[in-house]
Amino acid sequence: MANNELLKALPKVDDILKNEALKGLEGEQVLISARKVIGELRVDVLNNSLTSIPDNDYIASLVLADINKARQNSLKRVINGTGIIIHTNLGRSCLSDEAAQAVYDVAKAYSTLEYDIDNKCRGSRLSHVEGLLKDITGAEGVCVVNNNAAAVYLTLLTLLNGKEVIVSRGELVEIGGSFRIPEIMEQSGAILREVGTTNKTHIKDYENKINENTGALLKVHTSNYKIIGFTDSVALDDIVEIAHKNNLLAIEDLGSGAIYPMGDKGIDEPCVQKSLESGVDIVCFSGDKLFGGPQAGIILGNAKLIEKLKKHPLMRVLRLDKMTLSALEVTLRHYKEGQAWDKVPTLNMINQSPQILYNRAKRLCDKVNKTYNVCAVVETESKVGGGSAPETELPSFGVSIEIPNISADEIEEALRLGDVPIIGRIFKDKFVLDMRTVFDEDIDYIAETLCK
Incomplete structure (x- = not known):
C-alpha cells in the first residue's frame, strides 16, 4: 500500500477515543496520548517503516499504555542490583x-x-x-x-x-x-x-x-x-x-x-x-x-x-x-x-557477610528456576560508590540471568522499563544482579518479573 493510502487509513482521534478500551477515561492526558500515538504511526508511515495500519483495538491499547506511563511519577523507587551501595544516580543512601x-x-x-x-x-x-x-x-x-x-x-x-x-x-x-x-x-x-x-x-x-x-x-x-x-x-x-x-x-x-x-x-x-x-x-x-x-x-x-x-x-x-x-x-x-550497623541501610550493606549474600542469591535462583532454569549464583564485587573509597571492592554474590535467544542487553532493557525498574549490570555478556544492594523484600518481585 502506498504511503498516501496508508496515511488516509489512519483513524481519526475521535474514533480511537470511542474505543471500548478507553471508555470511562477522562482528562486531557487521554486526548494527548491519542494524538501522540496516531502521530507516531504517521511518522512511521512517512519513514516507510510501517506497511499496514493496525486495527483500532491495537491502537487503543497503545494509547492506554501511554496514558498509564504518563500518569506514573518520574521520581519513583527502583531495585538496585548494581552492587553500588551509595549510587548517586539512584538516590545515594537509603533511609x-x-x-x-x-x-x-x-x-x-x-x-x-x-x-x-x-x-x-x-x-x-x-x-x-x-x-x-x-x-x-x-x-x-x-x-x-x-x-x-x-x-x-x-x-x-x-x-x-x-x-x-x-x-x-x-x-x-x-x-x-x-x-x-x-x-x-x-x-x-x-x-x-x-x-x-x-x-x-x-x-x-x-x-x-x-x-x-x-x-x-x-x-x-x-x-x-x-x-x-x-x-x-x-x-x-x-x-x-x-x-x-x-x-x-x-x-x-x-x-x-x-x-x-x-x-x-x-x-x-x-x-x-x-x-x-x-x-x-x-x-x-x-x-x-x-x-x-x-x-x-x-x-x-x-x-x-x-x-x-x-x-x-x-x-x-x-x-x-x-x-x-x-x-x-x-x-x-x-x-x-x-x-x-544494623539499622542504617548503607552501613548494613557494607557489613553484610558473604554467607548472607550467597543465601539471598540462592533464594532468588531457586524461586525463578522452579519455573524457568535461567539463573545461577555467581561471585561478584560490590562498590561503595558516592565518591567514597574508589579503590575498594567488596566481595559479594549475585545472580546471573541467561535466557535462550534473548541477549543480555534485551534482558537489561526489559527489567529497567518495568513498573518497578530493576537496575543491574552486564558483565561478560551476562546480565547480573548483585545481591548486596537488593533488599530481602524485593526478591519475590524480581522472581515474579523474571517468570512472566
Whole structure:
C-alpha cells in the first residue's frame, strides 16, 4: 500500500477515543496520548517503516499504555542490583524504616519544626539534630545545610570572603555534576592559592605561601579518586599546626562523613571524630554518603565560628526542610543508640557477610528456576560508590540471568522499563544482579518479573 493510502487509513482521534478500551477515561492526558500515538504511526508511515495500519483495538491499547506511563511519577523507587551501595544516580543512601516513617509522619501533618513544646514558644529547626550531632561527634558547634557543597560555600563566604585560602593542587577536586572546588571558592569571594604539585605537597609549600591576606588552610579529602605512586601530602594534624601557629583557620572538607572506622571492611576513609580531635576549626561532610542519612551538608567545629554561619542571611536559602531534618534526626538516633550497623541501610550493606549474600542469591535462583532454569549464583564485587573509597571492592554474590535467544542487553532493557525498574549490570555478556544492594523484600518481585 502506498504511503498516501496508508496515511488516509489512519483513524481519526475521535474514533480511537470511542474505543471500548478507553471508555470511562477522562482528562486531557487521554486526548494527548491519542494524538501522540496516531502521530507516531504517521511518522512511521512517512519513514516507510510501517506497511499496514493496525486495527483500532491495537491502537487503543497503545494509547492506554501511554496514558498509564504518563500518569506514573518520574521520581519513583527502583531495585538496585548494581552492587553500588551509595549510587548517586539512584538516590545515594537509603533511609531506615524508622527514618522513612518519620518523614511520612511530618510530611502529612503539622509538626514541631520550629515550635518549642516545653516552653510554649518559637524554637529552632536545628534543635532537632544539634544535640545529637554534638553527642555523637563531640563537636562544640553544629550547623546543617542542604548539601556538602553548600556547607563548604557557606563556610568560605562567611569566614573568608576576600581572604586567601591555601589548598594543595592535589586536592582541587571535582565533585558530581562538574562542580569544582576552585569554582565554589571563586563564587564565595575567597581567593584560591594553590601550593605543591599534583602528586606532591610538603609542609614548606604551605608555609611559604602564607602572607598578610591569608585567611585559612583548606584540606580537601580526595574521596572520589586516589593518586598513587610517587606521592606525598600533608596530614591534617600538620595543617592545623601550621594554621594555628600563624593565627589562621584550619578547615577540612571531609566529603564522605564516616562516623565509624571501616578499615576492617577494607574501606580506608577518615572519621569525623578524628578530624575534630586534630583541632581543626571547621569540618564539613555529606549526610547521604558513608554517614548513611538524607542529603545534607553537616558543618561541625568551633562554636563561635559556627554561630557566624548560622547568622548569615544565606542560611535561610540553604536550610533543611522538615522532612530532611526528620530523617536526619532518626539516623542520628541510630548512631547514638549503637544501632547504626544494623539499622542504617548503607552501613548494613557494607557489613553484610558473604554467607548472607550467597543465601539471598540462592533464594532468588531457586524461586525463578522452579519455573524457568535461567539463573545461577555467581561471585561478584560490590562498590561503595558516592565518591567514597574508589579503590575498594567488596566481595559479594549475585545472580546471573541467561535466557535462550534473548541477549543480555534485551534482558537489561526489559527489567529497567518495568513498573518497578530493576537496575543491574552486564558483565561478560551476562546480565547480573548483585545481591548486596537488593533488599530481602524485593526478591519475590524480581522472581515474579523474571517468570512472566
